[in-house]
Amino acid sequence: MKPDSTQRPIRVVLADDHDLVRSGIKALLSMIDGVQVVAEARDGQELIQLVESLEPDVVMTDISMPRMDGIAAIAHIHARQPKVRLLVLSMYDTVDFVKRAVANGACGYLMKDAPPFELEQAVRSVMATGSYFSPTIAQRLLQPSEPTIDDELTTRQIEILKLIAQGRASKEIAFELGLSPKTVDVHRARIMERLRLNDIASLTLYAVRKGLVKP
Known part of the structure; x- marks a missing residue:
């Protein structure tokens, strides 16, 4: 109609x-x-x-x-x-x-x-x-769902993970978000601990899978 x-x-x-x-x-x-x-x-x-x-x-x-x-x-x-x-x-x-x-x-x-x-x-x-x-x-x-990224990470951690997955260094991330490089490093360590991932490549794959960055 x-x-x-x-x-x-x-x-x-x-x-x-x-x-x-x-x-x-x-x-x-x-x-x-x-x-x-x-x-x-x-x-x-x-x-x-x-x-x-x-x-x-x-x-x-x-x-x-x-x-x-x-x-x-x-x-x-x-x-x-x-x-x-x-x-x-x-x-x-x-x-x-x-x-x-x-x-x-x-x-x-x-x-x-x-x-x-x-x-x-x-x-x-x-x-x-x-x-x-x-x-x-x-x-x-x-269907039963796996934990969402919002369940696993804080908003700030998601921001930092996205930039890490884009290949940005700690100093660059710190400058963009108004943080110190040391604070960025602490966040990165906590992200790895929370996600049980051990390297940047694994973090990047996780970010792609969750749609934070494009493959």
Whole structure:
């Protein structure tokens, strides 16, 4: 059933750091009656700025993006504009990602390999009912989950782990976060102890698996 042509279109802001992926998703969304992509962002900071200026109905965002990731952007937008429907479109299907997204304000989660018709289902569902989770994600949520990264590490430790995984030295991390190099080293030791990991390579693999950095 097509929407009434007199109704106001559902205005969407789309965020993904890959231009080709974003263009493909935009093309699919533009084919849906009553849906209008009003802006595109390449990272979380740009997304926040666009949402503040355009006040869309729906935000569809990837998780892993430069400068500010999708989870942080979702949290920021949800705190300031709670009426905006925040829908994650991601390649990550672990319960950890889904729960982090929802805890920060996402109302839906869709996989990037989902069939195109699911895009319309997701957009219409979050507008009509306030939520949408693809069948794959719903199934994951029913399975026992491993501890999330928020269960295992503090916010500061997550920040430091992300920078370690990007290959940054203690002095660089200290400068960026306004800490002393010694404090960074203490945090790194505590992260290793808490995660039971013994080297930087293992920390990096953990950060990739949790989606803090891209492979």
